[in-house]
Amino acid sequence: MSKRTPIYPRHESAGARLVDFGGWQMPLHYGSQMDEHHAVRRHAGVFDVSHMTVVDLAGDGARDFLRSLLANDVDKLRQPGRGLYGCMLNYKGGVIDDLIVYRTGQSAYRMVVNAATRDKDLAWIERHAAPLDVTVDERAEAIMLAVQGPKAMELAAPLLPSGLEQSAAALRNFACCEQDGWFVARTGYTGESGWELIIDDARAGLDFWDALLAAGVQPCGLGARDTLRLEAGLSLYGQDLDEDHSPLVSGLTWTVAWEPAERNFIGRAAIQSEQSAGPRLTLAGLLLEDRGIMRHGQRVFTAAGEGVVTSGGFAPTLGRSIALARVPADAAGHCEVEIRNAHRRATLVKPAFVRNGQVLVDLDS
Secondary structure: OOEOOOOHHHHHHOOOEEEEEOOEEEEEEOOOHHHHHHHHHHOOEEEEOOOOEEEEEEOOOHHHHHHHHEOOOHHHOOOOOEEEEEEEEOOOOOEEEEEEEEEEEOOEEEEEEOOOOHHHHHHHHHHHHOOOOOEEEEOOOOEEEEEEOOOHHHHHHHHOOOOOHHHHHOOOOOEEEEEOOEEEEOOOOOOOOEEEEEEOOHHHHHHHHHHHHHOOOEEEOHHHHHHHHHHOOOOOEOOOEOOOOOHHHOOOHHHOOOOOOOOOOOOHHHHHHHHHHOOOEEEEEEEEOOOOOOOOOOEEEEOOEEEEEEEEEEEOOOOEEEEEEEEEOOOOOEEEEEEOOEEEEEEEEOOOOEEOOEEOOOOOO
16 A cells, blocks of 8 residues: 655645655646646645655764765765765666765765665665664655745745744755754755755644745645656666666766775676766657657667667656666767657757756757
């Protein structure tokens, strides 16, 4: 039976279309996915992301553990209150999951990993933490909300507990602050400014949800979350990322911290060999020039060889179909995508397509 977040009664009473996602009953939309998408690009929206997995790590061994576990290096987090994005790799260099890790204390960290990968992630983390002085504590009871859009922080700030508003407003990207069971991070998955909040007390989280809606923030479902992240060129685990492909062929080479050379993170040997040989593939953006909608799994034909669409769909901000595709590393210019047994013309571009309300690609190319 699918699990339900503490916000589920609000989704149900609002008439949301509910679907199973990673074992959770989640809202796909509340009536118009298109309206929700535009609300986040132009004003403010809130997503219930309480299905995400929140894991707190602490102990004298936490730093060394994470430096081994992740391809990115938590030593970049020189003080508490900072976070970074990165990948947890297997020994072959494939991506077990992509995640955000925050430093919350001198020897304490908080990780947020994907809902659909919860079981394998926790098993991998606990297996490698077992020999070390590290405690692993899943915060399954917490409510997690993402408030996103150009007006999101302005509308949400007055609703935060007294004393937290000023700290939250001062956050830089990938910074976080905490107070009395409220955790606020300047992060998101939409390409717009905003906060992601983790609230320990369910009653407080429900009240905050209600207050956001009363302030004019649009409730948004998984449908808009997907079109927003695709426009922003952000990867989706299970489509753009998986255990069979490394960060080097998934558009995430920038998340691999090669220095210092003596840091021997899991998967390093495999991806170092791949890096030395030169990755054969890359993750590119596609802008469809013909009619149709690009979808996951469709074949892509370039002058350099064949590739495959990893994520695709209609981009409401652009008014046409866009996609991410894994293609030969030297592919460029025009290509064709096989849509319903017909080859449709497209252009290879560098993701992202839209960030902070700005179109970043040439629609006339």
